[in-house]
Amino acid sequence: MRIPCYLAPLLILAVLPSPASAQIAPPKIVDAHVHYNGDPAFLEKLAAKLDSVDGLALLITAPKDLAAVKAFIAKHPNRLRGLGEIKLDDPTALDQVDQFHAAGFVGLGEITSPLKNYDDRSYWPIYERAEKYRMILLFHTGIVNRLHPEIPTDISVDRMRPLTLDGIARRFPQITIVGAHLGNPDYADAAEIARWNPNLYFDLSGSSLIKKQDDPTFWKTIFWWSGIVSPHTPPGAPDAFERVVFGSDVFEGELEEFDRELERYHKTLDACGVPKAAQDNIFAGTMWKILNHKP
Ligand SMILES: [Zn+2]
Secondary structure, three states, X not given: OOOOHHHHHHHHHHHOOOOHHHOOOOXXXXXXXXXXXXXXXXXXXXXXXXXXXXXXXXXXXXHHHHHHHHHHHHHOOOOEEEEEOOOOOOOOHHHHHHHHHHOXXXXXXXXXXXXXXXXXXXXXXXXXXXXXXXXXXXXXXXXXXXXOOOOOOOOOHHHHOHHHHHHHHHHOOOOEEEEEHHHOOOHHHHHHHHHHOOOEEEOOOOOHHHHOOOOOOHHHHHOOOOOOOOOOOOOOOOOHHHHEOOOOOEOOOOOHHHHHHHHHHHHHHHHOOOOHHHHHHHHXXXXXXXXXXXX
């Protein structure tokens, strides 16, 4: 068949493979919280795991690993996106935000252990830059481990309370915030600010679902407003549990935690009677829309 020459460029476009950014089918799972441990072997295992479950993970990446992770993501564009691990108190943080953005990273995190409260105004230039790039910010909230008690550290859970995210969410509406661990143990605080901030979500990773495994319907008292119509709840709000997104908090290469956390989520959400459509959003839909800038 002869193709009119004015159609030839269109034909060439039609047969070229579509770029990674044009991935259309949503994955079944989006894990918003996976730590890279710096071991390339872990990346291969993670990609294989995500292939097996049709999953996509946001991979928390230290600046030293930026180049390696960028290259790996380029090979597995439908399985991974990058989060740049910056320190709010690092004087080079702004430059690092630029570098992560230039490398195609979709967000920053896990942000943790600040010397001031998360909402301290001295951190606002970092949030402004992140907003300019429409980044996702993953913050640690609530209790944090203390793996080396013999070493003095300037860390306090008090500076990472979930309520410190409220002012950031309101001041920077183009940022999407994910608070890790639902502020353990300040669950009610975390859920209430997520109720009114459409750009604020939490994951349930960490010890909370283990702590409450014999009392899973406890979470209905935290996410209480499903189906309630009142001037005191956001109009047209979906299921209250949709303020939650899936995060496994795999760290130090322990990929087995992915399946364990997935099972805990399923058991908890089923026990609370969360409808399938809402669960689909929790496990993938919500983050997928955010990644595609479709709020
Ligand atoms: Zn984490």
